[in-house]
Amino acid sequence: MAIQKPSIPKGTRDFGQKEMARRNYIFDTIRSVFRTYGYQQIETPAMENLSTLLGKYGEEGDKLLFRILNSGDAFAGIDPDKPVVPQICEKGLRYDLTVPFARYVVQHQSDISFPFKRFQIQPVWRADRPQKGRYREFYQCDVDVIGSTSQVNELELVEMVDAVFGKLGVRVGIHINNRKVLTGFAEIAGAPDKVVDITVAIDKLDKIGLEKVKEEMADKGIAAGGIAVIEQILSLSGSFQEKLAAMRALFEGGSASGICSETGLKGLAELEELFGLIETALVQAPVEMDLSLARGLNYYTGAIFEVKALDWEIGSICGGGRYDNLTGIFGLPGLSGVGISFGADRIYDVLVGLDLFPASLAESTTLLFAVMGADELRYVIPVAKALREQGVAVEVYPEPAKLKKQFDYADKKNIPFISINGSTEMEAGTVNIKNLSSGEQKAFSATDMAAILAFLN
Amino acid sequence: MAIQKPSIPKGTRDFGQKEMARRNYIFDTIRSVFRTYGYQQIETPAMENLSTLLGKYGEEGDKLLFRILNSGDAFAGIDPDKPVVPQICEKGLRYDLTVPFARYVVQHQSDISFPFKRFQIQPVWRADRPQKGRYREFYQCDVDVIGSTSQVNELELVEMVDAVFGKLGVRVGIHINNRKVLTGFAEIAGAPDKVVDITVAIDKLDKIGLEKVKEEMADKGIAAGGIAVIEQILSLSGSFQEKLAAMRALFEGGSASGICSETGLKGLAELEELFGLIETALVQAPVEMDLSLARGLNYYTGAIFEVKALDWEIGSICGGGRYDNLTGIFGLPGLSGVGISFGADRIYDVLVGLDLFPASLAESTTLLFAVMGADELRYVIPVAKALREQGVAVEVYPEPAKLKKQFDYADKKNIPFISINGSTEMEAGTVNIKNLSSGEQKAFSATDMAAILAFLN
Numbered sequence: 001m002a003i004q005k006p007s008i009p010k011g012t013r014d015f016g017q018k019e020m021a022r023r024n025y026i027f028d029t030i031r032s033v034f035r036t037y038g039y040q041q042i043e044t045p046a047m048e049n050l051s052t053l054l055g056k057y058g059e060e061g062d063k064l065l066f067r068i069l070n071s072g073d074a075f076a077g078i079d080p081d082k083p084v085v086p087q088i089c090e091k092g093l094r095y096d097l098t099v100p101f102a103r104y105v106v107q108h109q110s111d112i113s114f115p116f117k118r119f120q121i122q123p124v125w126r127a128d129r130p131q132k133g134r135y136r137e138f139y140q141c142d143v144d145v146i147g148s149t150s151q152v153n154e155l156e157l158v159e160m161v162d163a164v165f166g167k168l169g170v171r172v173g174i175h176i177n178n179r180k181v182l183t184g185f186a187e188i189a190g191a192p193d194k195v196v197d198i199t200v201a202i203d204k205l206d207k208i209g210l211e212k213v214k215e216e217m218a219d220k221g222i223a224a225g226g227i228a229v230i231e232q233i234l235s236l237s238g239s240f241q242e243k244l245a246a247m248r249a250l251f252e253g254g255s256a257s258g259i260c261s262e263t264g265l266k267g268l269a270e271l272e273e274l275f276g277l278i279e280t281a282l283v284q285a286p287v288e289m290d291l292s293l294a295r296g297l298n299y300y301t302g303a304i305f306e307v308k309a310l311d312w313e314i315g316s317i318c319g320g321g322r323y324d325n326l327t328g329i330f331g332l333p334g335l336s337g338v339g340i341s342f343g344a345d346r347i348y349d350v351l352v353g354l355d356l357f358p359a360s361l362a363e364s365t366t367l368l369f370a371v372m373g374a375d376e377l378r379y380v381i382p383v384a385k386a387l388r389e390q391g392v393a394v395e396v397y398p399e400p401a402k403l404k405k406q407f408d409y410a411d412k413k414n415i416p417f418i419s420i421n422g423s424t425e426m427e428a429g430t431v432n433i434k435n436l437s438s439g440e441q442k443a444f445s446a447t448d449m450a451a452i453l454a455f456l457n
Numbered sequence: 458m459a460i461q462k463p464s465i466p467k468g469t470r471d472f473g474q475k476e477m478a479r480r481n482y483i484f485d486t487i488r489s490v491f492r493t494y495g496y497q498q499i500e501t502p503a504m505e506n507l508s509t510l511l512g513k514y515g516e517e518g519d520k521l522l523f524r525i526l527n528s529g530d531a532f533a534g535i536d537p538d539k540p541v542v543p544q545i546c547e548k549g550l551r552y553d554l555t556v557p558f559a560r561y562v563v564q565h566q567s568d569i570s571f572p573f574k575r576f577q578i579q580p581v582w583r584a585d586r587p588q589k590g591r592y593r594e595f596y597q598c599d600v601d602v603i604g605s606t607s608q609v610n611e612l613e614l615v616e617m618v619d620a621v622f623g624k625l626g627v628r629v630g631i632h633i634n635n636r637k638v639l640t641g642f643a644e645i646a647g648a649p650d651k652v653v654d655i656t657v658a659i660d661k662l663d664k665i666g667l668e669k670v671k672e673e674m675a676d677k678g679i680a681a682g683g684i685a686v687i688e689q690i691l692s693l694s695g696s697f698q699e700k701l702a703a704m705r706a707l708f709e710g711g712s713a714s715g716i717c718s719e720t721g722l723k724g725l726a727e728l729e730e731l732f733g734l735i736e737t738a739l740v741q742a743p744v745e746m747d748l749s750l751a752r753g754l755n756y757y758t759g760a761i762f763e764v765k766a767l768d769w770e771i772g773s774i775c776g777g778g779r780y781d782n783l784t785g786i787f788g789l790p791g792l793s794g795v796g797i798s799f800g801a802d803r804i805y806d807v808l809v810g811l812d813l814f815p816a817s818l819a820e821s822t823t824l825l826f827a828v829m830g831a832d833e834l835r836y837v838i839p840v841a842k843a844l845r846e847q848g849v850a851v852e853v854y855p856e857p858a859k860l861k862k863q864f865d866y867a868d869k870k871n872i873p874f875i876s877i878n879g880s881t882e883m884e885a886g887t888v889n890i891k892n893l894s895s896g897e898q899k900a901f902s903a904t905d906m907a908a909i910l911a912f913l914n
Contacts, residue, residue: 006509006560006787009548012502014561016568017575020498036845038822038852038870041477045469045594046503046550046580047523052463066504067526069546071584089526091466093503103463104471111473113869115855118474123503127528137502150855152834159842280835281842330463365495377609378737385616385738388493395495398572398607412570413495 011128011136021361026168026347027121027141033163034143037156039117044100046123047091054092056099056329064126066093066136093125097142097341098326105146106330114147114335133345144339146326151270154303154322155277157340161307161318162283164342169356171310172317173286177293178271179300179321181247184264185233188255189226196294197222198230203292205234228256233291240289244272270302295319305340312353317346364393366456367417367433370406371397379426380419383446390449392456410436417456468585468593478818483625483804484578484598490620491600494613496574501557503580504548511549513556513786521583523550523593550582554599554798555783562603563787571604571792590802601796603783608727611760611779612734614797618764618775619740621799626813628767629774630743634750635728636757636778638704641721642690645712646683653751654679655687660749662691685713690748697746701729727759752776762797769810774803821850823913824874824890827863828854836883837876840903847906849913867893874913 008014015023031041047068054062067089074088094100097120105116121141130136143160145153158174165172185202186195197220201213208216213234217227232255236243251264271289278287293304295316302322309317320340327335351357367387369380377400384394395415397406403420410418419433425443433455434441444452465471472480488498504525511519524546531545551557554577562573578598587593600617602610615631622629642659643652654677658670665673670691674684689712693700708721728746735744750761752773759779766774777797784792808814824844826837834857841851852872854863860877867875876890882900890912891898901909 006564007506008502008509008560008564009504009506012504014502014565015500016565017497017499020500024498032848036848036850038825038850040474040821041481042474043472043477045465045471046582047466047469047594049464049466052465064528066528068550069524069526069542071521071523075541084532085526093525103465107463107465108471108473113866117852125503137504145855148855152838152853152855155838156853156855163845277835277838281838364497368495378734381609381612381734381738388620391489391493393493393495395574396609396613398602398605398609398613409570 009136011130011134013135013137017364018362021364022348022351022357023139023344025357025361026344026351027139029167030141030164030342031119031121033160033167034119036163037117037160039119039143039145042101042104042118042120043122044094044097044104044120046094046125048094048100048103050086050090050092052103052330053095053099057095061095064128065095066125066127068092094122095126096124097122097140098144098339101142101144102326103330105335106327106332109332115145115153116147117143117145119143133349135345139344141342141344142339143342144337146335146337149336151273151277151303153338154274154305155281157305157320157338158274158278158283158287159281161305161340162285165307166284168347168351170312170347170350170354171285172307173288173310174283175288175290175293175306175308176271176274177290177304178267179302179304180263180267181271181291182267182294184247184251184261184267185230187261187263188250188257188259189222189229189233190257190259191222191226194220194222194226198233199292199294201230202234203294210234225257232256236291240275243289244268267302274303295321299323301325301336303338309350309354312350314346314350314353317343317350319343363414363416365395365413365415366392367394367419368406368410368413368415369394369396369431370403370410370418370420371400372403372420372422373400376400376421376426379446380421380431383431386447386449387452390453392453466593468587468591470592470594474821475819478821479805479808479814480596480801482814482818483801483808484596486624487598487621487799488576488578490617490624491576493620494574494617496576496600496602499558499561499575499577500579501551501554501561501577503551503582505551505557505560507543507547507549509560509787510552510556514552518552521585522552523582523584525549551579552583553581554579554597555601555796558599558601559783560787562792563784563789566789572602572610573604574600574602576600590806592802596801598799598801599796600799601794603792603794606793608730608734608760610795611731611762612738614762614777614795615731615735615740615744616738618762618797619742622764623741625804625808627769627804627807627811628742629764630745630767631740632745632747632750632763632765633728633731634747634761635724636759636761637720637724638728638748639724639751641704641708641718641724642687644718644720645707645714645716646679646686646690647714647716648679648683651677651679651683655690656749656751658687659691660751667691682714689713693748697732700746701725724759731760752778756780758782758793760795764797766807766811769807771803771807771810774800774807776800820871820873822852822870822872823849824851824876825863825867825870825872826851826853826888827860827867827875827877828857829860829877829879830857833857833878833883836903837878837888840888843904843906844909847910849910 068091078087123137123139125137182195182199185198186192214227236246251261253260293306295304300321301324304321306316307318322338324336371377384396387394419431429446430443431446432443525548535544580594580596582594639652639656642655643649671684693703708718710717752761757778758781761778763773764775779795781793828834841853844851876888886903887900888903889900
C-alpha cells in the first residue's frame with residue numbers, strides 16, 4: 001500500500017498531553033462546581049436520528065449538520081423521484097447539547113425527578129467554515145435545570161459562574177437581560193414584531209449616537225410614535241433601582257404611546273427578584289443589567305445571560321437563558337428550563353492569555369529512574385511500584401541507555417526528579433534522587449517511602 | 458411541526474446519572490493508574506479522513522466504517538462513471554483508537570519524545586449489527602508505549618492491569634502468549650503459513666481430544682510430519698520453566714521434523730524475560746503462559762495479553778500485545794510498540810455482577826434544603842453556598858412546595874440529609890438537619906460549618 005502523509009479533517013484538532021492537562025483542568029473545575037449544586041452528569045450518543053435534529057436550528061443550522069451515510073448499501077432501493085440525501089442518510093452528528101437534552105428528557109421522563117438538574121460535557125460537530133477559533137468539532141459544556149420556573153434556578157447559574165471563574169482565577173462580569181422586558185419595549189413601541197431591531201438599536205446608542213439610531217429605526221419601518229418610545233427607553237439612566245422604576249412607569253402606560261405591557265412588567269418582576277437573590281447569595285463577580293443583551297433572542301423567554309472576562313478581550317465566554325417550551329416539539333409541553341453553556345475553547349484562550357494555568361499541569365511525571373544496566377533495572381522496579389502505590393507518577397527508563405539520552409527524555413517531559421543508581425546503591429539498599437532544578441541530591445533507604453515522598457513534594 | 462416520539466439510533470445509548478457515576482468511577486480508576494506510570498492522555502478527532510481509516514481493518518472492517526456525507530452539496534460535480542460513495546464521503550468516524558494513534562504519532566513525531574507513552578479514552582463507532590453487549594458507539598480505553606522494544610514495557614502493562622483491577626476489587630487472571638513462539642511452532646511443523654490453525658488446535662485439545670485435533674490438522678492440509686510435531690507441542694506439560702526448556706529443545710532442532718526456529722527461540726527469550734520481570738515486580742494477580750491465546754494474530758508480533766475476571770463469566774475484559782510496524786503505513790517505519798485496551802462495558806458488567814461499585818456512587822447530593830416560604834429560601838441560600846465552598850453537594854429546593862413533594866424529591870435522588878427551617882431557626886440563626894436513614898436530627902449554628910460537615914460525614 002502506498003505511504004500516506006497523515007492529516008486530519010480541516011476544522012478538527014488533536015490534543016496532546018499539555019492541551020489535555022489544561023482542558024481537563026477546566027472541565028474538572030467546572031464539573032466540581034456543578035456537582036456541589038446537585039447537577040447530574042449525563043451523556044447522549046454522538047449520532048442522533050436526523051428527525052430529532054432537523055428543523056431545530058433554522059435553515060442555516062440544517063445545512064451545517066454532518067450527515068452519516070446509512071450503513072450497508074446506502075443506495076439500495078432508493079426512489080429516484082425523491083430527494084436522494086434523506087434516503088441515504090438517516091443519522092447526523094450532534095450539533096449542540098440542547099436538542100439532545102430535550103430529546104433525553106422526553107424519552108426518559110418517567111425515570112426523571114423534576115426539577116431535573118443536568119450537566120453534559122461532550123463534543124459537538126458543525127460543518128461551519130473553519131477559521132481562527134472556529135472548529136468543526138468542539139466541546140460544549142452545558143448546565144440546565146428543567147421543570148421549575150423559580151428564579152432560584154437563575155441565581156444558582158449565576159452562583160456557579162461566579163464559583164467556576166473564581167476557582168480559575170478569571171475576573172468576569174456577568175450581564176443579565178430579560179426577554180420579557182425586550183418584548184415589553186416592542187409592545188409599548190407599537191412594534192411587537194420588531195424586538196430584535198429595537199434591541200440592536202439600544203445596543204448601538206454609545207457607538208453611533210441617538211440621531212443615527214432613530215434614522216435606523218425609521219429604516220426598519222418603526223413608526224414615529226414607536227421611535228418616540230424608543231427614545232424614552234434609550235434615555236433610561238441611573239441606578240438599577242432607578243432604571244427599574246422608570247421602566248415600570250413606561251410599561252404601566254407612561255410611555256409616549258400610552259400602551260401598557262403586562263409582559264414587560266412580568267420581566268421587570270423577574271429581574272428584580274433575581275437581583276435580590278444575587279445580593280443575598282453574596283456573588284463576588286460584578287453583575288449588571290444589560291438591556292442590549294440580545295443573545296438567542298428567538299429562543300429565550302425570560303432571563304438572558306452573558307459572561308465576559310474583564311482582563312482579556314475575547315467576547316462572551318459563557319452564556320444562556322430561560323426557555324419555556326424546549327421539550328414541546330418532542331411531545332412534552334409546558335416544561336420551563338434555564339441553562340448556561342461554558343465556552344471551553346475561549347476559556348482556554350483566556351487562561352493562556354492571562355497565564356493562569358497552574359504550573360503543576362506542565363509536569364506529567366514526577367520521578368524518572370534512569371537505568372544503567374539490567375541489574376539496576378530490576379533493582380528499581382519494586383521501588384517504582386511502591387511509589388506509584390502512593391500516587392506518585394514514576395517512570396522507569398525501559399532499557400539501559402546513555403545517561404545523556406535519559407536526561408534529555410526527562411527534560412523534554414518536564415520531569416523534575418531523576419534517580420540514578422549503581423552497584424553502590426544496590427549494595428547499600430538505597431536510591432539516589434536528584435532535584436533537577438535545584439540540583440539537590442540525596443540518598444534514601446529504598447524502602448523509606450515517607451522520606452522519599454517528602455523530598456519529592 | 459408534528460410532534461415526534463423521540464428515539465436514538467439503534468446500537469447507541471444514553472447514559473443517565475447513575476451509569477455516568479459508575480462509568481466515571483471505572484475511567485477515573487484506570488486513568489489514575491495510567492498516570493502513576495507516566496502515561497500521557499491524548500485525544501484525536503471523532504472524524505478522520507477515510508484515507509486514514511480504509512484498508513486498516515480488513516475488508517469487513519471497511520464495511521463497518523460510518524461514513525460522513527461531505528458538507529455543502531455532496532453530489533455537486535460527481536463523476537457518474539466512478540463509484541459514488543468515495544466521491545460523496547471523504548470522512549469517517551473513528552473505528553478504533555489504534556489507527557488514529559498511529560496517525561497521531563507520525564503526524565506529530567517531531568514534538569514527541571520517544572518512548573512515547575500515551576493513553577486515550579474516547580468513543581469509537583462501528584456499523585456492526587447491534588446485539589446484547591455489542592454497540593455501535595462504545596468507549597475504548599487504550600494504553601500504548603511506542604518506540605521501545607524492552608520487555609519492561611510489557612511488564613508495566615501487566616503491572617497496570619494488576620493495579621487497576623486491584624483498585625476495582627476484581628480478581629483477574631492474566632494470560633500471556635508470544636506470537637514468535639506460535640510462529641516457531643508453525644515453522645518446525647513445516648507449515649509456516651498455518652500459524653492460526655496450529656494455535657486453534659492447541660486450544661482445542663482439552664475439548665475434543667488428541668485424535669480429533671490430529672484429524673482437523675490433516676483436514677487443514679498439514680502433512681503427517683507436521684502433525685507429529687504438533688503432537689509434541691500438545692504434549693508439553695509441567696511448570697513454566699519445564700515447558701520453556703522443552704520448547705527450547707524443540708526449537709533447537711529436537712522436534713520430529715528436525716527443523717530449527719530462530720523466531721521461536723527469540724519468543725521464548727522474550728517470555729522468559731517478561732516472566733522474570735513480573736516476579737521482580739511482585740504482581741498480585743495470577744499470570745500464566747497460555748500457548749492457545751491467539752488474539753489479534755495477524756497484527757501482533759511479540760507478547761499477546763488477555764485478562765479474564767476469575768469470579769464472573771464474561772470473556773476477556775482486557776487485551777493487547779506488541780506490534781512492530783504500526784506507523785509504517787503512515788511513513789514512519791521501524792517503531793515497535795506494545796499496548797492493551799480495557800473493555801469498559803464488560804468491566805462495568807463485572808462490577809455490577811459482583812456488586813463491587815462503591816455505595817457512595819449512588820448518592821448525587823448530600824443535603825437538600827427544603828423550602829417552606831420565600832423568607833426561609835433567602836435564609837438558607839448563604840448557608841448552602843458556604844457548604845458548597847467546602848465541597849459538599851447541596852441543593853436548595855427552588856420554590857416553596859409541599860413537604861411531601863420535597864421529601865419525595867430527596868428520596869428519588871437518594872439524598873441522605875434534609876434540612877427544614879422555619880421562623881424558629883431563622884430567629885435563632887440555626888439550621889436543623891436530619892439524617893434520613895438514621896432519623897437523627899440536630900440543630901447547628903448556621904455559620905458553624907465544621908460542626909455541620911462533621912454531621913454530614
